[in-house]
Amino acid sequence: MNDKVTMLHEQSTETAEPSPPSAKGGKAEEIASRIEADINTGLLATGSWLKQINLERRYGCSRIDVRQALESLTARRLVHRIPNRGYYVSEFNERRLRDVAEVRVILEVAAVDDIIDRATPASVYELGDLAEAFNIALNKGDRIDQNNANLAFHGAMLELCTNRELVRSIMDLRRSVPVPVQKIWTSEERVRNAADEHLLMVKAIERHDRPFLRRLVANHIAYYEPAEWLDRHEWKLG
């Protein structure tokens, strides 16, 4: 009883971060990624139950792996859990979608400063390529390709950010809402609109035009209600 504290107080034998031998492992992580992918393709629709038996057959893995993967996705709010009932793909009402979009605008607009400060001609060139790749995927690829191209463009833009926690928060938010319910992909016009805005963003970065890039980013995320949004947050767009 009296050794509880000492038992808990196991200092790491290595003083520094024990990260060197960090092999990337964990089968559960792989299963989580595959479930996430199937959610994003629409194979697993929002609201559908994720029965452990089906998943363990589908992905050819153990029950434990399925449970850990589902728990991981639950922590990322992509699926929801009801104890003794099971897991199901999270559902999104308009309110929640709007709230997530608003937080994304707040964070991604805040990232504009670093992006413009640290942009080099090389990175501008790379961003131009990725914007072009999105255009190509728009014409020749399926929605998966388009989504990947979109993520690649925005990921490269965020790579310019020095604040890794900011980037992580943005990425977490992006991945917390399944692709099929993201409004960008609901109409051809919106996707083309996004492609145009990508090109404008690259030019804004090239010109170091902060206010314009802020407006572009805000519009890009919350473009389905830009008037209301831009009205509410006008003061912080510079």
Add this chain to the structure above:
Amino acid sequence: MNDKVTMLHEQSTETAEPSPPSAKGGKAEEIASRIEADINTGLLATGSWLKQINLERRYGCSRIDVRQALESLTARRLVHRIPNRGYYVSEFNERRLRDVAEVRVILEVAAVDDIIDRATPASVYELGDLAEAFNIALNKGDRIDQNNANLAFHGAMLELCTNRELVRSIMDLRRSVPVPVQKIWTSEERVRNAADEHLLMVKAIERHDRPFLRRLVANHIAYYEPAEWLDRHEWKLG
């Protein structure tokens, strides 16, 4: 083989959100909370290894519960995992602390609008009480009490926010860094400073003084390097 899709496509039998019978359960969640609490008291220091055998004895639970709890805390970035090595309490360098603080400032400053818009005399009164309670805990309580009082004050303030996703992001960020490494608690002077700022916040809300509340919040979070921070983000403080 050809029934894979149908097998995966289990629609929820209930069309609406099956939340009514949502009993709050999960023993692993309880264990995760207790581990989190022990991390925040400093009993489990940053960098120390979280051996599953010790934890399962300490909290009188099964190995599975410990693993799920650790996985949950890993998803919240409070602990880190190295496959085949184990879990340890996340370590924070100055860089990461600064990055987290910056994201918190971005989000909590953005929350000021809603807070002031929706503040009523009753909520102002409640916030005054909570600020006073923090003062009392500062003199009579231990650090745990002080931390709880601090969380209660800021939680009540954020309750005024309509954007629940914004509130959740802020809370997640707050809980992602253990109390012992939070700079607020490193000196008596800083805690007293925070107490004073709480009172000023209440008055700013009462007067509907947006710019001042923004500055207060920014200072409150990033007060250890206010000059640099306020310089970089001056444009968005109104």
Add this chain to the structure above:
DNA sequence: GACTATCAAATTGGCGCCATTTTTCGAGTG
């Protein structure tokens, strides 16, 4: 004397089985 290889102890991680809870289906009754 220092470095390396080998071996034992300890820890993590995976798998199968069973208890518990929930759901569904069917029988009985007012």
Add this chain to the structure above:
DNA sequence: CACTCGAAAAATGGCGCCAATTTGATAGTC
């Protein structure tokens, strides 16, 4: 005919055991 009660089926969730990997130390060698 509808409503309730009850039992069987299905799904979740927990527990113990065993293999795989890593750690730490000991002995051997250059």
